[in-house]
Amino acid sequence: MSEKQTLSFQAEVAQLLHLVTHSLYSNKEIFLRELISNASDACDKLRFEALNDNALYEDAPNLEVRVAFDKEARTLTITDNGIGLSQQEAIDNLGTIAKSGTREFMGKLSGDQKQDAQLIGQFGVGFYSGFIVADRITVESRRAGLKAEDGVRWTSSGAGDFEVETITRPQRGTSVTLHLREDAADYLSTWKLKSIIGKYSDHISLPILMRKEEWKEGEDNKGGEMVLTDEWETVNQASALWSRPKKDITPEQYQEFYKQISHDHEAPLAWAHNRVEGATEYVQLLYIPSHAPFDLWNREKAAGVKLYVKRVFIMDEAEALLPSYLRFVKGVIDSADLPLNVSRELLQESRDVRAIREGSTKRVLGMLEDLAKQEKDTAAAEEDKAKYGKFYAEFGAVLKEGLGEDFANRDRLAKLLRFASTTSDTATVSLEDYKARMKDGQAAIYYITADTLAAAKNSPQLEIFRKKGIEVLLMTDRVDEWALNYLQEFDGTPMQSVAKGAVDLGTLQDEAEKKAAEEAAETFKPVLEKLKEALKDKAQDVRVTTRLVDSPACLVVTDSGMSMQLARMLKQAGQ
Ligand code: ADP
Ligand code: MG
Numbered sequence: 001m002s003e004k005q006t007l008s009f010q011a012e013v014a015q016l017l018h019l020v021t022h023s024l025y026s027n028k029e030i031f032l033r034e035l036i037s038n039a040s041d042a043c044d045k046l047r048f049e050a051l052n053d054n055a056l057y058e059d060a061p062n063l064e065v066r067v068a069f070d071k072e073a074r075t076l077t078i079t080d081n082g083i084g085l086s087q088q089e090a091i092d093n094l095g096t097i098a099k100s101g102t103r104e105f106m107g108k109l110s111g112d113q114k115q116d117a118q119l120i121g122q123f124g125v126g127f128y129s130g131f132i133v134a135d136r137i138t139v140e141s142r143r144a145g146l147k148a149e150d151g152v153r154w155t156s157s158g159a160g161d162f163e164v165e166t167i168t169r170p171q172r173g174t175s176v177t178l179h180l181r182e183d184a185a186d187y188l189s190t191w192k193l194k195s196i197i198g199k200y201s202d203h204i205s206l207p208i209l210m211r212k213e214e215w216k217e218g219e220d221n222k223g224g225e226m227v228l229t230d231e232w233e234t235v236n237q238a239s240a241l242w243s244r245p246k247k248d249i250t251p252e253q254y255q256e257f258y259k260q261i262s263h264d265h266e267a268p269l270a271w272a273h274n275r276v277e278g279a280t281e282y283v284q285l286l287y288i289p290s291h292a293p294f295d296l297w298n299r300e301k302a303a304g305v306k307l308y309v310k311r312v313f314i315m316d317e318a319e320a321l322l323p324s325y326l327r328f329v330k331g332v333i334d335s336a337d338l339p340l341n342v343s344r345e346l347l348q349e350s351r352d353v354r355a356i357r358e359g360s361t362k363r364v365l366g367m368l369e370d371l372a373k374q375e376k377d378t379a380a381a382e383e384d385k386a387k388y389g390k391f392y393a394e395f396g397a398v399l400k401e402g403l404g405e406d407f408a409n410r411d412r413l414a415k416l417l418r419f420a421s422t423t424s425d426t427a428t429v430s431l432e433d434y435k436a437r438m439k440d441g442q443a444a445i446y447y448i449t450a451d452t453l454a455a456a457k458n459s460p461q462l463e464i465f466r467k468k469g470i471e472v473l474l475m476t477d478r479v480d481e482w483a484l485n486y487l488q489e490f491d492g493t494p495m496q497s498v499a500k501g502a503v504d505l506g507t508l509q510d511e512a513e514k515k516a517a518e519e520a521a522e523t524f525k526p527v528l529e530k531l532k533e534a535l536k537d538k539a540q541d542v543r544v545t546t547r548l549v550d551s552p553a554c555l556v557v558t559d560s561g562m563s564m565q566l567a568r569m570l571k572q573a574g575q
Contacts, residue, residue, distance in 0.1 A: 004165040009156075010096040012106055013128070017158050019109065019116060020125050021132060028184070031129040032067075032193070033200035035078045035176055037260065038127060039065040040204045042082025042174060044313035046144055049083065051312075051340050056083075056144040058172055066209045066232065067197070069188045074180050076134075076187055081173035084143040087152040091164055094127060094139065094154055108294050127176075131158035133187060134178035140167060141174040190226070194235050203241035203257050205311060207234040240311050242285040242332050246273055258287045261306065262330045266290045269387050270367045271331075280355040286331035288367055292394040296328060304330040305360075307347075309338045320347040321357055325402035326364050328395050333360065358408075365412050368399075372416060372430075392418050392427060400483040407486075414490050419473040420453060422462065429473065431490045437471055444496035447473035449481050461498045472498055 009017070043063040050056040066079045085093065109116050130137045135157055142151040151169030156162035186192055190213050197208055209232040217224040241249060241257045258268045268287040275283050286305070304327060307318035311334060321333050337352045347353050371388040374380045392399075402413045414431055421429045423437075434445055446465060450456035456474040465472050475484070487495055521528075521543075531542045 004163055006161055006163050007091060007095060008161045012097050012103070013095065014160055015106060016097065016125065017128055017131055020128050021158065028132050029187075029196050030200070031132050031178075032078075032187075032196050033260065034126050034129045036065055036067075036197070036201045036204060036208065038176075039078055039080035039082060039174070040206055041313075042080050042084070043206055045083040046081075046172075047312055048314070048340075049144070053145070058144065060172065064207045064209055065204075067193055067235075068211060069193070071188045074185060074188065075177050076180060076193075077175055077177045079173065079175035081171065082144075084146075084173045085139070085141040085152060085154075086143040086146060086150070087164060087166065089143065090139065090141060090152045090154045095162060104295060128158070130176065130178050133180055133184035134158075135181050136179040138177045138179070139174060140169055140177075142169040142172055144172045190228075197235055200256060200260065202236045203239075203253065203260075204236060205238065205240040205243075207238040208236045209233065210235050240308075240334075242273065242283050242334060243311060249273070257285075258289075258330065261332070262287070262289060262304070264289055264291075264293075264330075268330075269391055270371055272363050272367050274363065276359055280352045280359075281336040282356055282359075283334040284331065284356075284360055284363060285333075286329055286360060286364060286367070288364070288371075288391060289328060289330060290390060290394070292328065296395075296398065303327050306332050307338075307342075308332060308334040309340050309342065310334070310336060312340055314338075314340070314342060315344070318344075318347065320344070320350075320353050322360055322364070323357070323402065323406050325398055325400075325405050326361065328398060329364055361406065361409060365409060365416070368416055369412070389428065396427060397477045397479055400477065400479045403483045403486040410486065411491075414487055419447070419475060420456075421471050421473045422457070422466065423471050425453065429471075434471060434473065435491060435493060438493075439468070439470055442470060444494045445473065445490060446470060446496055446498050447475055447484070448498050449475045449484070452476055459499075465498065 008014075043065070046056060046063065060081050063081060067077070068079070069076045137156060137158070139154040140151065141154075142148065148170045149166070149168050151167040152164060153167045154162060154164050180187060190210060193210065197210075201208060211228045212231040212233050213226040214229050215224055216227045237244075241253065254271055254273070255267045258264065258271065262268075267290065269290045271285065271287045273283075273285045275281075303317050303319040303322060303324070305318055305321045306316050307314045307321060318333070319327075322329055333356055335352065335356065338350065339346075342350070368388070368391065371391060374384045375386075375388040377385065396418060399413065399416060403410055406413065417431060418427045419429050419434075420427050421434070423429070431445065438445075448456050448459055448461060450459060453474060453476050456476060462472055475481075484495060484497070489495060528542050532539075535542060
């Protein structure tokens, strides 16, 4: 390909570009974070590929990013000596969005700029964010290992298409040049760029270099100005955030790092940063987000934890590091023991990974327990008290998956659950709260499952419980039915569905009631026989019951049977 070629963006890219330039206006400066993060990713990739092929370093083993500007030309250039792009990679990676869930994501956009801007942020516009400030972007690149003549120039004004051509580029890696819009000229300033880098990219583990500025006196005392010199200086801390001691990291730095790895605009609810020593050594930096991503329910949804080995980036979305019910957790695990060439398959079998997974799971549960404790702490700030409720509204349903997935931590998980009940319309009742309110002689924790809160509350099966003032938990999450199969008891008290079998209210039922029931059963025997005969293909049994107060009849399933809710769910799923 020596001719210049004009190619069209994938439809989704064109759509996204339009959105980027129209809705990310309020937070323009993030473009620099995105481009520096790409440069850093490219260096990580080179380091990783070079593990098996040291020649890829060519004659430039020191990986770095350079940020430079030209006031006259009104350009800003971000250059890295990372892995680079081949011509085909430039076409594929800068012309399409390969990310999974792109379609789904596009479907969620509402047309409301503010809302969409948040979603776009989450999705990570990445490279295309350059078009917020630039009306033309030129990318020049050569992939590590290719010949100088196999370089590529990609250029686009961010409308419907882009151009690619072959160039000769002796140095490996990529430079992205932004031709800034008139209203973005304030980025042509060392001070401004340094402050953005300090804010967003301080923790990038590579050095970010800029030209040094020097004060130059004006002639004849006409005042002076700062001029750029040919000397370069490092403008960030250049050490991975998690490898620094805790005491040297500010909350703002932790939050900024979170935003960078999660593409989330909102600050996280909590984080934990620890160096774990012992048989398996690793650093964990784990965050609990304050809201769910748009694709939380996507089964193939990526896990949120990045794996590093001795500060070398190994992989994103390392699902072996946490159980799937904690897939909302974001962060970094940096292992001191794993081999650098570890693969996803190897991770599944590694003993060290198992230890990391157990340790990290405990750490996350610990963070959640702390948030839950804060909820009841009268001395805590309102904002802190609200955190667990906020967490639970977003992620409670996912947490319940843990009951079936993580037997070792089931008791801890059960304590973290919250439900609505006949005394609370919101999911705020813990099983401990429930137990504390149980009536004398009550032998079980009662619950009912239904599609909606209204359906649960109006169920005739609750009548007797209402009459006796017994609290019943109302479960309306799709996963409840399934999850409850794994929670037969809590702290020694059995969990009992009020829709199953003959509800035994035990000593809560007085002698007179029992006697009345027996008498009724005797009196209605002939009627029951007739009903049984009439319903013989439809119902297994017909009984006289004391559970109803106002309704004439209700349907229940046998104790061992599938509940109606589950049966309905399976039917919906076509089983
Ligand atoms: P993401 O970084 O989430 O993959 P981006 O939109 O930021 O998405 O980047 C898209 C792709 O373009 C990257 O995955 C990468 O393949 C390529 N790319 C972008 N910047 C660079 C760079 N500086 N060096 C090499 N490849 C790059
Ligand atoms: Mg990116």
